[in-house]
Amino acid sequence: DTAVSQTPKYLVTQMGNDKSIKCEQNLGHDTMYWYKQDSKKFLKIMFSYNNKELIINETVPNRFSPKSPDKAHLNLHINSLELGDSAVYFCASSHGGQASGGETQYFGPGTRLLVL
Amino acid sequence: AQTVTQSQPEMSVQEAETVTLSCTYDTSESDYYLFWYKQPPSRQMILVIRQEAYKQQNATENRFSVNFQKAAKSFSLKISDSQLGDAAMYFCAYTHNAGNMLTFGGGTRLMVKP
Numbered sequence: 280d281t282a283v284s285q286t287p288k289y290l291v292t293q294m295g296n297d298k299s300i301k302c303e304q305n306l307g308h309d310t311m312y313w314y315k316q317d318s319k320k321f322l323k324i325m326f327s328y329n330n331k332e333l334i335i336n337e338t339v340p341n342r343f344s345p346k347s348p349d350k351a352h353l354n355l356h357i358n359s360l361e362l363g364d365s366a367v368y369f370c371a372s373s374h375g376g377q378a379s380g381g382e383t384q385y386f387g388p389g390t391r392l393l394v395l
Numbered sequence: 396a397q398t399v400t401q402s403q404p405e406m407s408v409q410e411a412e413t414v415t416l417s418c419t420y421d422t423s424e425s426d427y428y429l430f431w432y433k434q435p436p437s438r439q440m441i442l443v444i445r446q447e448a449y450k451q452q453n454a455t456e457n458r459f460s461v462n463f464q465k466a467a468k469s470f471s472l473k474i475s476d477s478q479l480g481d482a483a484m485y486f487c488a489y490t491h492n493a494g495n496m497l498t499f500g501g502g503t504r505l506m507v508k509p
Contacts, residue, residue: 381428386440
């Protein structure tokens, strides 16, 4: 019944490791996103995908690579984790494509990543 | 680039009272959308209210309403009859018509006193 789900909810790992966060939406939406919320609660867009194609890629280190196997899934792979990657990562989805603005975005529960 | 500013890092309100959270934004677009999201301690981001810039009428959702002043680029959220469950971080967000990324303000932590 969950609209946007993420796994895992918590992730604790060592510096230098590679990890993935999975996101799935069952809303039939065309667009999915990754946002990062830092320790000061500031939220910033990282990536946006529309129908499996990358639309937005903000200035994110190339250690972060999104992968969309189908339009219901958008996974986030992070290589060579650094201390500064510690944050909460949110997946979101919305109905419209790039041409349609203003669609409400529905968020997953977030994944808290802690890099030691 | 668009920016969203929430000038009140923290606010408190007595239960059953009314509180207004401020938000200003900067954009050169004429067609855009504004949102308020609530983030309780569970950290789930929950949509509170949405406003389309081309609509003059202020959006309302039950106890939540906005005061949208397009010329002033202001978008405040009023919570009436505050309840303990309203305690959360509130984020103002903006998106324009040509893309869908949300630009968020820094958030306002709302405390509700019983």
